[in-house]
Amino acid sequence: MTADTPQTMPAALARLAADAPGLDALVTVTDRITWAGLDRASRDLAAVLAAHGVGRRTRVGLLMENGIDWAVCAFAAMRIGAVLVPLSTLSRPPELEQQLRVAAVERLVLVDGFRGRDYLEEFAELLPLGAEDGRTPRLPALRSAWRWDELRARPAPAAPYRDLAAALESRARPADDLAIMFTSGSRGLPKGVIHTHGNALRAVASGLAARSVRPEERLYIPMPFFWMGGFGGGLLTALVAGATLLTEAVPEPEQTLELLTRERATLFRGWPDQAARLAAHPRAAEADLSSLRPGSLAGVLPPELRGRPGSRANLFGMTETFGPYCGDPVDRDMPPDAWGSCGTPFEGVRVRIADPGTGEPAKPGDHGEIWVRGPNLMRGMCGRSREEVFTRDGWYRTGDLGHLGDDGRLWYHGRLDDMLKIRGVTVYPSEVEAALLGVPGVRHAFVTDLAGPDGAALLAAAVVPDRDAPLDEAGVRAALRERLSAVKVPGVLRVLAAGADVPRVASGKVDKAALQRLLAR
Known part of the structure; x- marks a missing residue:
């Protein structure tokens, strides 16, 4: 971060809205908003939140799909010193209750539902919907849960509340808490990680060069905003870089191709398997993706723009x-x-x-x-x-x-906790996965261990081939023996179908227990 880079969220937003008011901030399949527009909309909503008791250090949960509304609500909370708590749209009642309790969320904003789920019905017993002060023994910190449609429809508050919101905004400091992000590995309960304005903006700024994100970039990232990949890697990256974020609530290949083409996307940072599906889609041949440049996922780039296998840094x-x-x-x-x-x-x-x-x-x-x-x-x-x-x-x-x-x-x-002992030898799954990825025709590789018939640990792996790659277990093993010592060659190996994926937990990481069950079959 350079000396003149804003170190609080309201300062960063105000600066970009002034310097590039007409630049698109966020574009979805159906909507768009400029940085000046996002500044205005979030300022108006901030006054509404202030009028309803939200202020410095108030922990505000947000349960909503990717889109402009998410950004407006998030920036409204962050600019007046509230602490944003992005919540997973995949959560079930016990998971949501745990996160609300761990983060001590005081105010919750949520949509009525998403992807066929009715949140109002699912969470009815858990949340004080419609209440301004509805504390419950299960969630003693939670004072109210507001439906997004009702919150944004509330009339503009009187001038004193706008002045209050402006005063709160002026008190923002780099050391103030900005957000609580939940994380989990393939095992264990989620952890509520607390970030400040200063450390979040410094982290994003320090990674721009390595991530090859430039001013006025048109960056496509479909990761949910409740994950770090969507929030820090997407929304805040666009803010700090002075760029435009392209995103989708529910990525679909044909829709994604249309969005990338229409918006002249310059960087594609989705999921590798998503890139593979796009490349294999019947409409891919007629989609104009010529605006994409190196640094995008290889699956959507022509061969001459891709790095050689393993040649690019694994951020x-x-x-x-x-x-x-x-x-x-x-x-x-x-x-x-x-x-x-x-x-x-x-x-x-x-x-x-x-x-x-x-x-x-x-x-x-x-x-x-x-x-x-x-x-x-x-x-x-x-x-x-x-x-x-x-x-x-x-x-x-x-x-x-x-x-x-x-x-x-x-x-x-x-x-x-994934370091393996196979016949008394320490084996790192990443080393075996890297060797598997070096086998021609292997697109993805996942390595774990299984309990053998005698109780000793067996090395096990699942691989996903490139489209039309003629892979078989014997051939993969033979290729591995040329790269690894015998103890590091998986005793259990499954070649999955092209385009397949392994089980994953809500955070997107591999579900180790489910992977082991898949391989045990």
Whole structure:
């Protein structure tokens, strides 16, 4: 982040609305809004929220699909110092109750339903719908739950409330809490990660060069805004870069192709399997995607614009660091000896590799747990003391395994709890997955372990082939034996259908238990 980059959300929004008022901020299949329009709409709604008791440090939950309404509501809350709590549209009542309780949400804004679900009916026993002060024993912090259609239809408040909203906005500071983002791995309960205005904006700004996002970019990201990929990687990236975000609430191949063509998208950052489906769609041949440039997912680029397999940095980060904290520019190849790495830690970010047991720094080149420290890092976690989250000298133990190369690049080797012992040998799933991805015809690879008949752990893998690639288990194993020692060749291997995917949890990460069940069959 440069010295003149705004470090609070209202300052960043006001600056872009003044500098580029006519630039599209957000475009969907059916709607669009400029940065000036988003500034005005969120300012008006901020006064409504202030009139109904929302102010500095009020925790405001938002349960809504991707779209302009989400952005207006989110910026309205953030600009007056409220703490935004994006909530998953996939949540079921027990999951929503847990997140509302963990984050101590005081006000909730929600749509009536999404994708065939009726939220008002599903959550009726949980939420004080329509109440201005409807506290319940189950959720003692929650004072009200407002339907979005009713909230936006409320008349403009009187001048004193507009003045109140403006006064609240003027008090925003970089150290103020901005948002609570929920994260979870393939196991365990979600964690409420607290980010401030300053650390969130610094994190986004520090990653723009590696993510190859430029001013006036037209960036397509369909990830839900309740995930870091959609909120930080999409909405706030467009804000900090001075760009336009293209998004969809429910991506559909034909609709996506039309959106990309119509809006002259310059970067495609969806899911790899989504890119593969688009490329295979019958309408792909007639869609004009010539505006897409290197740095987009390879599946939607012509061969001459793609990087060689493994040549581009695997941008690496987590919710706790507000997205990527490590990477090299994704629109160009790294040096050959860096292929497969995550690239270089961003400016200001410090990375340490530590012995998982003792916490002592590992020797150069040794594998260990990745620790991070720096201005991008979260303030803390809901319900946890600082001592529970950070070491005494401020490091965050990520639970990820990796090593630092001689050139300072970070290499990822999986999760600490995913490190496998196969016949007494330590095996990193990421190493086996990388080898599988080097087999011609393999598009995706997923590695885990299974309990064998004698109770000993077996290495197991599922691979998804490229379209029309003639893969079989014997051929994949033979290719692996040329790359890996025998103990690292999976004893259980399944070749899935082209275009298939493995089971995933709500966060989008692989569901390890379900993957194991799939492979056990």
